[in-house]
Amino acid sequence: MSESESTPRTRRIWIWVAVAVVAIAVAVGVWAFTAGQLAASPTSTASETPTPQPTEVETPTPGATAPVEKPDDATETPLDEVVELDQGASIKLVSVDAVTAGRDIPGESSGPAVKVILSVTNTGDKPLDTGGVSVNLTYDGDDRTPAPAVSADDATVLPASIAPGESAEATFYFAVPVASDGDIRIMVDILAAASDVVFVGARP
Known part of the structure; x- marks a missing residue:
C-alpha cells in the first residue's frame, strides 16, 4: 500500500474516533443532567405535604330557645268538672258513655x-295550638290498664288551632271491658307547658 492510499484511510479512522468521542460525551452529559434533575425533585409530594385538618366551627342557630319542660304533676279532677288552665284553655268532658264500638278488622x-x-275552649287572646293534643284512657283504678283506642264512624280530632273565644270538640272511643274494676282515668295532654289533665270517675 502506498503512502497516498493510506493517508485518506487514516484520516477517516480519526474522524470516526472523533465522532464516537463526541457521541459518548453527549450521552454522558445527558445522563448527568437527567440524574441531577431526579435528585433535585422530591420523591413523594404527598408524603411531605401536610394534610390540612378541618376546623370545627360552631354555628349558632338563629332564634334558638330552650325546650319547654312539661310539669311532672298532673291535675286530677272528677269526670263532670271543668278545668281552667293558666295558659288560656278551658277543658271539659261533654259526655262519657258506654257503647259498642270497633270494627272486626286485624x-x-x-x-x-x-x-x-x-x-x-280558648280563653286567651291568641290562637290556641291544639294540633298535638292527645287523649288516653286507663281502667281498673290504680292498676291503670291502658285502653286501646278503637275506630268509629263519628270519631274526630281537634282542629290544629282554636281562635280566641272559640270552642272545639273531638270524639274518642276506647275499648273497656264491662267487668273492669275501679275508676277510669281520661288523660288529656293539651299543652307542652301545662300539666296533663286527668278526669277520674266510675266507668259508665
Whole structure:
C-alpha cells in the first residue's frame, strides 16, 4: 500500500474516533443532567405535604330557645268538672258513655267501649295550638290498664288551632271491658307547658 492510499484511510479512522468521542460525551452529559434533575425533585409530594385538618366551627342557630319542660304533676279532677288552665284553655268532658264500638278488622274487634266527647275552649287572646293534643284512657283504678283506642264512624280530632273565644270538640272511643274494676282515668295532654289533665270517675 502506498503512502497516498493510506493517508485518506487514516484520516477517516480519526474522524470516526472523533465522532464516537463526541457521541459518548453527549450521552454522558445527558445522563448527568437527567440524574441531577431526579435528585433535585422530591420523591413523594404527598408524603411531605401536610394534610390540612378541618376546623370545627360552631354555628349558632338563629332564634334558638330552650325546650319547654312539661310539669311532672298532673291535675286530677272528677269526670263532670271543668278545668281552667293558666295558659288560656278551658277543658271539659261533654259526655262519657258506654257503647259498642270497633270494627272486626286485624288488630281490632267490635266490643264494649267508652265514648268520650272532649271540649276545649280558648280563653286567651291568641290562637290556641291544639294540633298535638292527645287523649288516653286507663281502667281498673290504680292498676291503670291502658285502653286501646278503637275506630268509629263519628270519631274526630281537634282542629290544629282554636281562635280566641272559640270552642272545639273531638270524639274518642276506647275499648273497656264491662267487668273492669275501679275508676277510669281520661288523660288529656293539651299543652307542652301545662300539666296533663286527668278526669277520674266510675266507668259508665
